[in-house]
Each structure stands twice: as C-alpha cells, then as structure tokens.
Amino acid sequence: MAxxxxxxxxxxxxxxxxxxxxxxEDVQVAPPQAGEVRVQILYTALCHTDAYTWSGKDPExxxxxxxxxxxxxxxxxxxxxxxxxQPGDHVIPCYQAECRECKFCKSGKTNLCGKVRAATGVGxxxxxxxxxxxxxxxxxxxxxxxxTFSQYTVVHDVSVxxxxxxxxxxxxxLLGCGVPTGLGAVWNTAKVEAGSIVAVFGLGTxxxxxxxxxxxAGASRIIGVDIDSKKFDVAKNFGVTEFINPKExxxxxxxxIVDLTDGGVDYSFECIGNVSVMRAALECCHKGWGTSVIVGxxxxxxxxxxxxxxxxxxxxxxxxxxxxxxxxxxxxxLVDKYMNKEIKVDEYITHSLTLTEINKAFDLMHEGxxxxxxxxxxx
Numbered sequence: 001m002a003x004x005x006x007x008x009x010x011x012x013x014x015x016x017x018x019x020x021x022x023x024x025e026d027v028q029v030a031p032p033q034a035g036e037v038r039v040q041i042l043y044t045a046l047c048h049t050d051a052y053t054w055s056g057k058d059p060e061x062x063x064x065x066x067x068x069x070x071x072x073x074x075x076x077x078x079x080x081x082x083x084x085x086q087p088g089d090h091v092i093p094c095y096q097a098e099c100r101e102c103k104f105c106k107s108g109k110t111n112l113c114g115k116v117r118a119a120t121g122v123g124x125x126x127x128x129x130x131x132x133x134x135x136x137x138x139x140x141x142x143x144x145x146x147x148t149f150s151q152y153t154v155v156h157d158v159s160v161x162x163x164x165x166x167x168x169x170x171x172x173x174l175l176g177c178g179v180p181t182g183l184g185a186v187w188n189t190a191k192v193e194a195g196s197i198v199a200v201f202g203l204g205t206x207x208x209x210x211x212x213x214x215x216x217a218g219a220s221r222i223i224g225v226d227i228d229s230k231k232f233d234v235a236k237n238f239g240v241t242e243f244i245n246p247k248e249x250x251x252x253x254x255x256x257i258v259d260l261t262d263g264g265v266d267y268s269f270e271c272i273g274n275v276s277v278m279r280a281a282l283e284c285c286h287k288g289w290g291t292s293v294i295v296g297x298x299x300x301x302x303x304x305x306x307x308x309x310x311x312x313x314x315x316x317x318x319x320x321x322x323x324x325x326x327x328x329x330x331x332x333x334l335v336d337k338y339m340n341k342e343i344k345v346d347e348y349i350t351h352s353l354t355l356t357e358i359n360k361a362f363d364l365m366h367e368g369x370x371x372x373x374x375x376x377x378x379x
Contacts, residue, residue, distance in 0.1 A: 004077040012150030013358045016064045018056025029152045030132040032079035043170045044071035044148040045372045059300045062123045065141035068148030069095045070177040072169035082157045090165045092176045094327035095144040099158040111326045116156045120145030161331035182209020184323015194218030199265045202272035203231040205371045208238040210269045215239030257284035272296040288314040348372045
C-alpha cells in the first residue's frame, strides 16, 4: 500500500480524561516497528470494559488514550520480522495475546500470555516502550494493546488473529471479546456436560453467550438471573429456559435457586462484575460438585468473600479471561464456526452507528436495551 512506512493521519475517538465525552480527533499513527502490525480498523464494537476504563475506575487506565478492543479490519502494513500476517489480510485484534513461546503459552494450562503484557498494561508498545499514536507530537496512550476506536491502529504481531477473508467484518468484530468470553467460560473453563443445570447471572452479551454455550453443551436447565425482566424475551432465543428476577424475592437469590433446583445448580456464571453477586453465584451451586465461574470484571480493589465451608464441602470457584480461548489459534476457528452457522453473532448486534456517533453509542449501551453496538469506522 502507498501508505507503507509513512505516518498515517486518520480519525480516532480520543479519551482526553476520565468521564469526559470522547472527542473525534485527527491522530497521527506511526508505521509499525519490528514485530508490529498496522491495521485499518473497519468496524469496532463497544464493550463495558471500555466504559469501565473511561470511567476512571480502572487503576491501569491512562489518559489521554484511544479505547476500543472488539474489532475487525485489514492489515495495512507490517514491521520487520512479521511473518504470520501480511498486508491485505483480514484480522481481528486480540487483547489476549498468544506468542506460543512464553511460560504461559507453553504450559498447556492457560490462554494467558506474558510476552507483551508489561507494555500493553501501561499503554505503550514493547519495542521502545512508546506509543504509536500522537496528536501534533503529543503521545496518546494505547489501550489493551488494541485501541480500535481509531481508523488505523498498531498492534503487536502476537495480538492479531488472521481470519477468513469471506467473513463479514461488521459481524465477526464481536469475536474479539464478548461472545468468545461467554462461550469459552462454558466450553473451556467449566466444561459443562450434557444434562447439567446452569445459572447465568447477568443477561448482557456475555451472559447470553454463556447461555448459548450451555445450550450447545446440552444443559437441561439454563436459569437466567437479571434485575431487568425485559431481558427474558431476548434471552429465550439464546437458550435460557427460565428466568429469575432477584427483585421479586425477599430471600437471598442463592436460596431461591437452591430451592428451585433440589440443592443447587451444577454450574453458575457471574457475568456482571459485582462481588456480592459473585458470592450468590457460588452459594447457589450444588454441594459436593457445583462450580462457579467468575466472568465479570469487578472494580479495582473489590474483594470476594464467602464462608470457607462452601469450598470445604466441594464447591469450586474459578475465573476466566477471554473464555480460555487461545486468541491467534482459536479466534479463526470461532469465525469458521460462525460462517458454518454453528454459533450466533448477528443476534447480539442491536445497533449500528458510525465513529462520529460514539458518545451516543455509549449512552445506548448503558440504557439496557442495547447488547452490542457496532461502529462503522469509515462512513
């Protein structure tokens, strides 16, 4: 491409400070250095994690920055030594890297990767510990190693998954975060078996993906728990078989579920990020074997609690990041599953807007009727 090796000036939504509206700015995006890839982002979706950092509650949040981490695009150029992608490839940036070389990647026990985390956690690139984004010479921090609220971004080569060029990018951008997180929590982390009884706390995108994954795994009952009863009609389409609104009960929700399930559920999933709900999710699990998976991200400094006896008597408490999927290896597989109509993606997209409407898109996300809003970056 003609832009190779050049600085690209493009539009990006910049978070100048916490809780202030994002501003569409002309941003300079430097060429990729060794081991880096510059990607033209065509579509990006919004996720609550973006809003969490923007709110100022995230201790790793740095300003000014370019948020965004659920997206799809096309490789514009690559830096020295990059072999697995080339200009023109269709890709999904992955905040969960996969280098295949570090202690984590080689362990066979986790999808976490340690290679670039020291840089991405502080908003810079690994090579020179600097940002590739600037406005009139002032550096703008990266976010989660992705920064997809920009028409062009620079990512590490270990953080980009090459996907089928046939896949519609305005749909599969969702496979960069929320949908895999929910599906993988069921398939990889909990390993739900056929006939299981499952409870899902929080029926947003991730919770619905958990329900979809549980249905695919053959769960016999999928109990959706949410304080917004309007969500049940949609949730049925994703596999939820019954619905409980904690506001309609006087007793603790864990007791309600234990009573409804002859002693508790086999698996529960907390998809909100609320530590008191995490406790309820554990305590609604069946004695002797019930497993609860923490999927939601709680605010910094919050702690979980329960009585040790809950664990002594056989319950298991675990967590998951990106659903346990290895990003570069398995995101392309998820895209293929979508193309073969084996997993839902379109059904999570409730709104489509453009980059310039990003603040409106965040307002929609907080209103509850919105699952995923996808922004077209170049219209």
